[in-house]
Amino acid sequence: MNCKKAGVLISASVDGELSLSEEREFLLHLSECTECRVEFEDAKKTKMIIKEKIIQFKAPEALIVSIMQLTNFNTKEHEESLLYE
Amino acid sequence: MDKPDPTRQTKTRTKKESLSREERQKQLEFQNEAVVHLNALYNYALHLTMNPSDAEDLVQETYLKAYRFFNSFERGTNCKAWLFKILKNNYINRFRKNSKEPGKVDYDLIKDFYHSIKDTRSDTSESESDYFHSLLHEEVYQALHSLPEEFREVIQLCDIEGFTYEEIANMVESPIGTVRSRLYRGRKLLRAQLEGYAKKYGFNNDNVQ
Numbered sequence: 001m002n003c004k005k006a007g008v009l010i011s012a013s014v015d016g017e018l019s020l021s022e023e024r025e026f027l028l029h030l031s032e033c034t035e036c037r038v039e040f041e042d043a044k045k046t047k048m049i050i051k052e053k054i055i056q057f058k059a060p061e062a063l064i065v066s067i068m069q070l071t072n073f074n075t076k077e078h079e080e081s082l083l084y085e
Numbered sequence: 086m087d088k089p090d091p092t093r094q095t096k097t098r099t100k101k102e103s104l105s106r107e108e109r110q111k112q113l114e115f116q117n118e119a120v121v122h123l124n125a126l127y128n129y130a131l132h133l134t135m136n137p138s139d140a141e142d143l144v145q146e147t148y149l150k151a152y153r154f155f156n157s158f159e160r161g162t163n164c165k166a167w168l169f170k171i172l173k174n175n176y177i178n179r180f181r182k183n184s185k186e187p188g189k190v191d192y193d194l195i196k197d198f199y200h201s202i203k204d205t206r207s208d209t210s211e212s213e214s215d216y217f218h219s220l221l222h223e224e225v226y227q228a229l230h231s232l233p234e235e236f237r238e239v240i241q242l243c244d245i246e247g248f249t250y251e252e253i254a255n256m257v258e259s260p261i262g263t264v265r266s267r268l269y270r271g272r273k274l275l276r277a278q279l280e281g282y283a284k285k286y287g288f289n290n291d292n293v294q
């Protein structure tokens with residue numbers, strides 16, 4: 001495997017989504033190529049940085065309440081419609 | 086399995102009681118399986134619509150539909166992925182098919198969110214002299230949102246939500262190979278953006294390690 005081919009596989013490799021044969025070849029290349037190893041480490045960091053730095057908001061209280069009510073309401077409605085059929 | 090005792094109950098009562106028990110069970114399962122993903126769903130909706138009130142509507146619709154069709158959810162599969170798919174379809178139906186524009190993109194509001202919310206995670210790695218760690222939340226957010234939607238979407242689903250390629254492929258209705266190449270290309274663009282921000286802090290490529 002050359003650097004060009006390895007470079008394309010880096011993205012999927014940080015996700016653990018390479019096929020077994022791809023992964024074997026890829027790791028072999030990494031073991032003998034410092035440049036690609038650095039690229040690989042950077043790619044892992046970029047993935048981590050997205051996960052870490054993108055703030056996950058909490059759903060507003062009102063939304064939580066209404067989702068809970070939604071299911072409760074449905075139950076009642078369902079119950080009644082079946083009761084009076 | 087408890088069978089209703091015919092000597093004790095009328096037919097109607099039996100039906101009502103067994104039904105409500107069933108429904109209560111469904112509700113409990115729904116809460117354990119589906120409602121636990123409320124925050125993730127809200128965030129996804131927020132990223133899609135860029136507007137908090139549209140996001141709330143979208144999440145509500147999604148849960149309404151999900152509850153109604155909960156029986157068709159394949160037990161043992163990823164419920165979060167199932168919900169995301171429903172939300173995405175709702176989004177397309179609401180904002181795309183009728184070529185109805187989403188509510189005004191509320192960049193200021195989203196920016197305010199970022200300012201008002203202090204990250205509660207203790208960033209122990211922050212001390213590393215690594216240019217990535219000097220990036221601000223807002224900058225990473227902006228970099229992500231500067232990408233074409235097809236790239237942003239897969240990065241978000243993969244890196245933030247942790248879905249597998251197969252789950253993402255199913256969600257965006259594209260082959261796995263497409264997901265894979267979108268991630269590859271999207272990440273290239275994203276890195277270029279992030280490196281642009283990093284330069285601002287005086288880091289150059291020699292510091293990148």
Ligand SMILES: [Zn+2]
Pocket residue numbers: 002003004006029033034035036037
């Ligand atoms: Zn190489």
